[in-house]
Amino acid sequence: MGVAKEVFGQTKNGEEVVKYTMENADGMKVSCIDYGAVIVNVITPDADGVMKDVVLGFDDVAGYEENKPFFGAFIGRHANRIGGASFKVKGVSYELEKNEENNNLHSGNPDYHKVMYNAECREGKGYSSVRFMRLSPDMEQGYPGNLDIKVTYKLTDENELYIIYDAVSDKDTIVNFTNHTYFNLDGEDSGSICEHTVRINASFFTPTGKDLIPTGELALVSATPLDFTVPKKVGLMIDDDYEPLKFGKGYDNNFVLDKDNGVFAKVAEARGTTGRVMEVYTDLPGMQFYSGNNIGTVKNAKGGRTYHSRDGLCFETQYFPNSCNIPTFPSCVLKAGEKFHSETMYKFSK
Numbered sequence: 001m002g003v004a005k006e007v008f009g010q011t012k013n014g015e016e017v018v019k020y021t022m023e024n025a026d027g028m029k030v031s032c033i034d035y036g037a038v039i040v041n042v043i044t045p046d047a048d049g050v051m052k053d054v055v056l057g058f059d060d061v062a063g064y065e066e067n068k069p070f071f072g073a074f075i076g077r078h079a080n081r082i083g084g085a086s087f088k089v090k091g092v093s094y095e096l097e098k099n100e101e102n103n104n105l106h107s108g109n110p111d112y113h114k115v116m117y118n119a120e121c122r123e124g125k126g127y128s129s130v131r132f133m134r135l136s137p138d139m140e141q142g143y144p145g146n147l148d149i150k151v152t153y154k155l156t157d158e159n160e161l162y163i164i165y166d167a168v169s170d171k172d173t174i175v176n177f178t179n180h181t182y183f184n185l186d187g188e189d190s191g192s193i194c195e196h197t198v199r200i201n202a203s204f205f206t207p208t209g210k211d212l213i214p215t216g217e218l219a220l221v222s223a224t225p226l227d228f229t230v231p232k233k234v235g236l237m238i239d240d241d242y243e244p245l246k247f248g249k250g251y252d253n254n255f256v257l258d259k260d261n262g263v264f265a266k267v268a269e270a271r272g273t274t275g276r277v278m279e280v281y282t283d284l285p286g287m288q289f290y291s292g293n294n295i296g297t298v299k300n301a302k303g304g305r306t307y308h309s310r311d312g313l314c315f316e317t318q319y320f321p322n323s324c325n326i327p328t329f330p331s332c333v334l335k336a337g338e339k340f341h342s343e344t345m346y347k348f349s350k
């Protein structure tokens with residue numbers, strides 16, 4: 001195990017960006033950069049031992065400075081959507097950037113995946129890790145509280161990639177971190193993920209309006225295209241005449257995980273066509289399954305390639321969208337001085 005460092009390039013402001021690459025005993029590699037705490041590469045073997053990079057992204061800093069699809073992104077202070085781009089904490093209203101019509105998506109300027117972080121590397125028995133750290137000042141993005149953030153990527157010899165979130169604020173605030181990496185288990189150069197097979201341990205989802213803001217209800221996935229309680233090909237029903245699919249142009253839905261909030265457990269599994277398998281574990285109550293419907297056409301991606309919609313899958317573990325405005329949803333409020341800690345893990349096998 002170990003962490004290798006190399007200069008990845010410079011931002012347009014002249015800041016040097018360093019890439020940190022962890023490699024385990026199985027030859028699996030994970031690379032991340034201190035610009036945005038972005039995951040740049042995840043290289044794993046398939047059933048025949050062929051090593052491929054299974055995450056969409058770019059070969060240079062300029063790509064990540066643009067990065068409209070959020071490839072590899074660390075998202076905060078609040079991931080996903082907030083209705084009306086506003087919320088209340090302790091009776092005080094806070095207004096956010098309206099960056100998706102009347103709502104807020106993934107918090108906004110300055111995006112957490114477009115700022116610099118301090119980095120700390122560690123090695124231990126059977127693992128190596130990179131921790132990125134930053135202070136998000138009071139009222140940055142419109143959120144109260146100076147938030148001390150740590151996000152740690154840890155690779156184990158068991159081909160497990162942990163994402164560990166830690167934070168503490170000096171004021172009551174809301175915290176809902178996620179990671180927006182797009183996976184293609186056949187390789188980032190392999191095109192559509194519609195032949196991937198996915199299973200999600202969720203009996204319910206949170207229905208939304210056309211604006212993808214939850215109504216506050218919980219609905220059964222049974223007998224709908226959102227039923228992934230048994231393994232199913234992503235493309236099998238993705239274009240069905242079903243309102244939650246039409247709203248998102250495919251899968252872009254928050255699943256209510258079949259476990260208690262705070263309990264770390266397996267919640268999903270994806271399998272590519274070449275034998276790579278990825279299991280998802282988390283202690284969070286929800287997960288946005290996103291089939292990359294709005295990637296569009298992204299030129300100058302890795303290897304000079306062009307990515308298209310549905311070339312990658314996201315498994316975004318999270319608190320439910322707009323939970324800060326829906327009292328019946330698990331709360332993402334973090335009280336002053338309390339320590340926020342959450343772990344998500346992607347385990348790869350063949």
